[in-house]
Amino acid sequence: MARTDTTPRHAELGLTDEDVLGMYRAMLLARAVDERMWLMQRAGKIAFIISGQGHEGAQVATAWPMRPKQDWMAPFYRSIASAMTFGMTAEDIITAHLAKADDVSSGGRQMPGHYGGAPYNIVSLSSPVGTQVLHAVGIAMAAWVKGDDVVAMTQFGEGTANQGEVHEAMNFAGVHRLPVIFVCENNGYAISVPLDRQVAGGSVAARGAGYGMPGVEVDGGDVLACYAAAKEAHERARRGEGPSLIEAKVVRLTSHSSDDDQRRYRDPAEVEQLKELDPIPRFANELRAGGTLTDEVEERLRAEVKAEVNDASKRAEARPEPNIEEAHERVYAEPIPGGGTPVPLEPIEGGTH
Amino acid sequence: MARTDTTPRHAELGLTDEDVLGMYRAMLLARAVDERMWLMQRAGKIAFIISGQGHEGAQVATAWPMRPKQDWMAPFYRSIASAMTFGMTAEDIITAHLAKADDVSSGGRQMPGHYGGAPYNIVSLSSPVGTQVLHAVGIAMAAWVKGDDVVAMTQFGEGTANQGEVHEAMNFAGVHRLPVIFVCENNGYAISVPLDRQVAGGSVAARGAGYGMPGVEVDGGDVLACYAAAKEAHERARRGEGPSLIEAKVVRLTSHSSDDDQRRYRDPAEVEQLKELDPIPRFANELRAGGTLTDEVEERLRAEVKAEVNDASKRAEARPEPNIEEAHERVYAEPIPGGGTPVPLEPIEGGTH
Amino acid sequence: MAELNILEAIRTAMDEEMERDDRVMILGEDVGKKGGVFGATDGLWAKYGDKRVLDTPLTEGMIAGAAMGAAVYGLRPIAEMQFADFVYPGFNQIVSEISRIHYRSNGTFSAPMVIRMPYGGGVHGALYHSQSNEAYFTSTVGLKVVAPGTPADAKGLLKASIRDPDPVMFFEHKKTYRLFKAEVPDGDTVVPIGKASVPREGKDLSIFCYGFMRTCALEAAETLAREDGVEAEVVDLRTLRPLDLDTILASVEKTGKALVVHEANRFGGFGAEIAATIAEKGFEHLDGPVTRLAGPEVPGVPYHHTLEDWFMIGPARIVAAARELAAY
C-alpha cells in the first residue's frame, strides 16, 4: 500500500490501516444493505423502509469503540450501520425487513427498522421515539449497581432529543455518573420540521452542560472526529467519570422514509446539494489522500460487499414465514396454566383475613 | 423617614420606598398566613399544609413586575406569596385551606396548596409536579398567536425541573421566543432527596443555554436581586425576545409538608442554621440599613398584617361548607341532556353511510 | 352535497371552523408545510399561516399541555397526535390536567379543545402504528370520546367537537381515511356528540360498533340477511363517551341479542363497558349472552401480513359470531 511520509490522522488516534479500512467497509456494507432494501421496497417485497443513508460515518465511528457482547446498545430506526458494526449481519437486517419467522429482531412482528438482537446485546426497539434512551440508562445503572465493566450506547435524532424522557435519562445518568454514551444524530430534520423549529438555541450538545456532562458537537461526515469523540466517551465511562453526549451533524440523504417525499418541504437546492455531503466519498477521499485506500482495495471491498449483500438477500428470502399458530404466543414469559403463574416456591391457598 | 446619603439599591432599580415597603409587607403577610395555617392544622381544622416559608423573598420579588389581570401565572404549591402578590387575598388562601364552598381555587374540591383563581389569571394547579409549566407556555403561545401583550410566569422546584414536561416546555418556549418566565425555586431538596441526587451538575440555570434562553441564578434571599432578574425577564418577554429561566436559591424553612419530618433525612446542624437564612430578616436588615424601614414602620406593618390575617381567618371560617348535592356537578362544562351535548348550530340526525 | 372521503371531510371541517372562528388553531408534528403525515391538514398552513397551523417539536406532552394552556386562555386548539400510538407522552396532561381542570377548579376553568388521533390497524403498521387505544380515554371522566365511521359523521362530529366546551378525543380510523367517498352536507352541519346512529335496522340481533367496524358490520349484516335470513341491526355508536344508552337499549329491547364488536383487545376493552351496561340495564330483554367480538389478547397488531390478517376483525368474523349468537 502506498504511504505518505506524515503520520495519518487515524494512526494518531491509535487506529491501524486495517481498522480504518474495516470502518470504511462497514460503511459501504451498511449503504449497500440500505440501497438493497429500497429496491426490495420498490419491488413490493417490503412494505416500508426507513434509511440510514448519510448517517453511516457517524454510526460506524461511534460504534467502533464498543465491545460486542460486553457493552450494550439501544439503537434507533436509522441505526443500520451502528447495529451492524456492533454485531448484526446483513442477513439479520434484511431478514428483519422481510419479516421472516426467525428474524432475530422480532420474528416478523415489528415493522422494518425496529432493530434488536438478544445475542448481540442490542435492545429491541419500539416506535415511540426516545424511549430507548432510558433503556440504555437503565442498563448502565444496572451495570453500575452490579459493578460490571459495561458501557451502554444509545442513538437518537435531534427531534427526539426534545422528548421529556430523553431529558430525564440524561439527567439521571449525570447524577450518578453512569457509564452511558448518548449519540444524537442531528440530520437537521424531524420528518418535515427543521432544526430551528425543533431545538431551541440550535444545539443539542449545549444541553450537556445542564446535566454536568460533556456535550461535544462533531461533524458527522468526519469519521475520525466521530471516532475520537466516541473513544473518549467510552474511556470516560469505563473510568467511572460518567456519561457523555455526542451530537453528530449528519445529513439525511433520503426522504424521511418510503412514505415521505421530502420535496414537499425541503428546498430543491438543498436536496440537490445533499449528495456532496455524503460521508462515504468524504471518508474515501481522506483515506486515499493518506494512501491507505487505493483503487485496488476499493474495488475489492466493493466486490466483497456486493457479494455479501447478494448472498444475504438470497438467504433471507429463503427463510420461513411466520405462522399464525404462534401469533398469540410470547405475550407473557411463560404460558399461564389455568390462569395462574407458576412461582418457584410453596404457595399458600385461599384468603387469610 | 430617615435616609442615608447614597442612593439605595432599590432606587437604582426604579423602585420607590413605597414599593419596597410594599414588597416587605407582602412577605410578612404571606408568612403570617402560612404560620396561621400551621396553627389551624395543629388545631385539626386543616388536614394538610405545605408551606412557602423561606421562599417568600423570591416569590414576592419575581411576581412584583407582573401585571395583575393582564399577565398570567401558573403557580406551584409553595406559591402563597406569589399568588398573593398577583392578586389573591389572605382570605382566599385561608378559605382554600378550609375547603369552603366558595373557595375561589376549587370550592373545596382540592387539597390545601392547590391554588388557582379565574378572576386573577392564576391557572388552577393540580398535584403532579411540573404540569403547570406547560400551561404557562400554552398561555404564552396563545398570546403570541393572538398578538396580545401578555406575559406568563410559572414557578416550580428544582426536583420538578427534571420532569420531562418541563424540558419540553422550555424547549418549545425557546423555539418560538414565547413570552414566558420560568422561575425555579431551588430549596435544595425534593422532599428528602438533596440537590446532588436530583439535578446533574447542580445548576438548573445552566439548562437555559440548551434552550437558547438566559438562565440566571440568583440568591433567593436577596429580594432586590430577584426583582431585577424578573423585571429584566418581563421586559425581555414584552420586547418579543423570548423566555427566561430564573433559578432562585431559596431555603425550605419547614419540613416538606405537615406529613413530613425533615429530621429523618436532614443533618441537625443544617436544620439548626435554617433560621439564619430566612429572607424576611435579611430584607428587613437591608431596608433598615438604607433607612427605608424604621421600627415604627415595622411595627405598623406587623400590626396591619396581624389584623388582616385575623380578619381573614374569621371571615374564611364563617363561609359555608360545600354540599354533596353539587359534588357531581361541573364535570363537563354543561350538563349533557339525554346523553347529548348541545352544539350551537343545526344538527343532522342519524347515519349517512 | 359534496362527495368526500373521511380524510377530506376532516380537512373540510377544520377549514370551515378556522374560517368561522379565529380562536381555532392547529398544532402538532408536521401539520404545517407537509400537511400532516396523512395529509389531514394539507393546504391549511398555506391558508392560515405559521401560527394558526403550528409545527411543534416532537413532543406530545408539550402538544397536549400547551394546547390546554391555550384553551384556558381562550383559544380553541386542535392538537394532532401523529398516531394514537404516540399519545402516551401526553397521557399525563390529558388524564391529570385536561380531563380534570374543570372539576377541580369548581367549574371556573375549562379546556375546550380537540385531540385528533389516527388509530386502528390493517395498514401494515404493526404494534406501534395500529393501536385502538380508546379504552384509556373512555374510562377517563371529564373527556368526551368520538369515533366516526363515515365522511358525514367525521365532518359533522369534528365540527361539534371543535365547538364543544369540553375536551374531546377524536379518533380517526386510518384505514377508513380513503376507504370510500360518500355525500357530506355542505357547510355548517354538525352531528351532535352523544348520539348513536342506526345505519341498518333489523329484528334478530344488534351489532354495536364504531369506526372501521361500522363498514365491516354493515357488510356482515348483508351477508347474514342473504345467506341466513338473519336481520341484524347495526348501531354505530359514533360517540363512545358519553354513550347513547337510549339508542343502545332500544335496539336490545327490539332484538334481544347483542353483539359488541371492536378491534382492540377484548379484556378491559371498551366493549366491556357496552356489554356490562347492556347486561345490567337490558337484562330483562336479553335472549342470549351479550357477546363480545374483539381483537386477540396480544399487545399489538403484529406486522407480517399473515399475522396482521390473523389479528384483524373483518366481515367474515362478524358473520361467524353473529351466527352463533343468532342460533343461541
Added chain:
Amino acid sequence: MAELNILEAIRTAMDEEMERDDRVMILGEDVGKKGGVFGATDGLWAKYGDKRVLDTPLTEGMIAGAAMGAAVYGLRPIAEMQFADFVYPGFNQIVSEISRIHYRSNGTFSAPMVIRMPYGGGVHGALYHSQSNEAYFTSTVGLKVVAPGTPADAKGLLKASIRDPDPVMFFEHKKTYRLFKAEVPDGDTVVPIGKASVPREGKDLSIFCYGFMRTCALEAAETLAREDGVEAEVVDLRTLRPLDLDTILASVEKTGKALVVHEANRFGGFGAEIAATIAEKGFEHLDGPVTRLAGPEVPGVPYHHTLEDWFMIGPARIVAAARELAAY
C-alpha cells in the same frame, strides 16, 4: 406466624426477597434515607445500601424506563411510584415498552419487574392522592395486575410478583396500610398470581371485590346475614390480570347473582370487564342482572370530608346494593 399490617407485610416481602436474590433492587422517589413517604422501604436503605435502594430524581418516566433497562440487563427491579396518581409521566414506558418488549422481540427480551403503587381514596388526598386507576393497566396486554387486600396476600403476592418473569403492577390500597394486623406466614410463602380467594362462602349472591373493598364487603356480608338472612359469598379477586375466571364463574353458578364492587368510577372501570365476562360466560346461571357498584362519574375524589364521604364506597352502600340485587 407474625402479626403484621399490610405495610409491614410489604416491607417484609421486599426485605426477604432482597436477602434471597441480589438481583432485586428498589428505585423511586424518597425510598432511601426517608424510607418512602409511607414508610414501605423503611430500614432497607440502611441494610442494603445506596445502590440497591436508590433515590431517583423526581421523574416517573425515568423510574419506569430505567427499571425496564435494568430488567432487560438481568436485574429484578422494584420501582415505587410515590402515588398511583403520579404514574402517568411513566405511562409511555409502561404501556409502550414494559408491556410489549417480550411480544415485540418474539420472546427474546423480557422485563421482569414490579411497579408498586399506593392507590385509593378515603385518606383526604383529593383528586391526586386518591386515584384507583387500575383500569388503565388491566386493559393493557402484557402486564399482570395485582391488588391484595390482606397482610398475608400482600406479602405472598409481592414475593410472587418479584419472582414473576413478567412485569407486574402492584396496587397497594393506602387506606389499608395500617388498617388492621393479621397473621402472615413466616418466610418463603408465596401467593400465586392469578388466583382469587373466597374469604366468605354464601349461597344467595356473590360479591366480587379487591383491595380495601374486601374489608368493606366482608363487613357488609355480616350485616346482610344478620339483618336480612342473606348469605353473601365474598370473592377477593387479588389478581386483576390474569383474572381467575374459574373461581368467579363457580361462584356465580352457585349463587346466580353477581355484585361487582370497586372504588374507581363505573364507566369503563375494571368492573365492566368482570361484569361483561360474567354476563357472557355465566349467562345461563344468572338470576338477576350483574350489578356494578362503583365510584361516581367525577374525575376524582373531592377533598372536603363531606364530599369525600359522598364519593367513597363503604359497607353501607354495599349492603344497599346487595339488598336490591338479592330481592330481584
